């Protein structure tokens with residue numbers, strides 16, 4: 001595995017592969033790798049000749065009171081894990097390599113960003129779209145792999161790719177969970193042991209809502225309100241949102257063939273999100 005930190009080093013690798021007609025799979029991450037990330041790398045490994053993984057904690061997608069500084073950083077372990085999964089290039093740019101000179105131009109994403117995390121974290125998805133576009137242009141992948149845990153992110157990135165005619169296939173991969181159902185997330189490291197125990201209630205509430213929908217519940221507003229109240233009572237965290245929306249359009253009106261039940265819980269030092277997507 002090549003460990004590269006500059007655009008020039010990455011480009012040198014990329015040009016070699018281009019010359020040889022190799023296909024490229026790309027897995028963007030913010031590091032502190034876990035089985036969720038590794039599942040994406042494994043998928044990329046089986047579907048492409050070459051695999052690029054990036055680790056970059058992107059300041060542009062964090063709000064001023066968010067956890068940019070406290071975000072887990074475990075680069076030595078990440079290098080070993082990425083190498084073990086057969087990554088060809090691990091791209092770990094310093095902030096100045098991605099954002100050399102302020103002020104920064106940004107991509108503005110307005111589709112599907114007025115709900116869920118987009119509503120709670122203003123500007124977050126502009127930051128995500130900006131860095132993902134830059135990373136796509138640097139890595140020029142045939143396929144890029146994202147986790148369904150961040151379902152709104154997948155929808156935003158797919159819309160951007162579609163609207164800007166970017167020549168990349170965006171592939172969404174299922175959420176990998178701990179044995180007790182908690183979605184794996186780098187931020188789980190920032191939970192206290194009590195918070196870790198009660199974090200499982202996030203997924204169990206999504207499951208209850210799923211069961212209710214599957215058994216024919218049609219009063220979505222009432223179901224959301226009930227689930228939100230119950231989640232509030234079951235956790236020491238603060239319920240940021242629990243919403244049931246059409247997927248992938250993320251509208252209240254259930255116009256797509258799928259529905260997303262999504263929730264976010266804010267704990268003392270970690271904000272966790274999770275969702276279940278079901279066919280209707």
Ligand SMILES: Nc1ncnc2c1ncn2[C@@H]1O[C@H](COP(=O)(O)OP(=O)(O)OP(=O)(O)O)[C@@H](O)[C@H]1O
Nearest residue numbers: 029030031036146147150174175176184185186187
């Ligand atoms: N449990 C998971 N299963 C599948 N994919 C995941 C999982 N967790 C993260 N991913 C995906 O890995 C990619 C990189 O995510 P990121 O580095 O932010 O990790 P994270 O664990 O989601 O961290 P965070 O604590 O920020 O939520 C994203 O596409 C994300 O959706």
Ligand SMILES: CC(C)(CO)[C@@H](O)C(=O)[O-]
Nearest residue numbers: 028029030058128131150
């Ligand atoms: C896609 C991403 C790497 C962009 O910074 C990030 O939002 C993430 O890790 O999900």
Ligand code: BAL
Nearest residue numbers: 030061062124150153
């Ligand atoms: N995986 C989501 C990135 C973020 O929360 O900033």
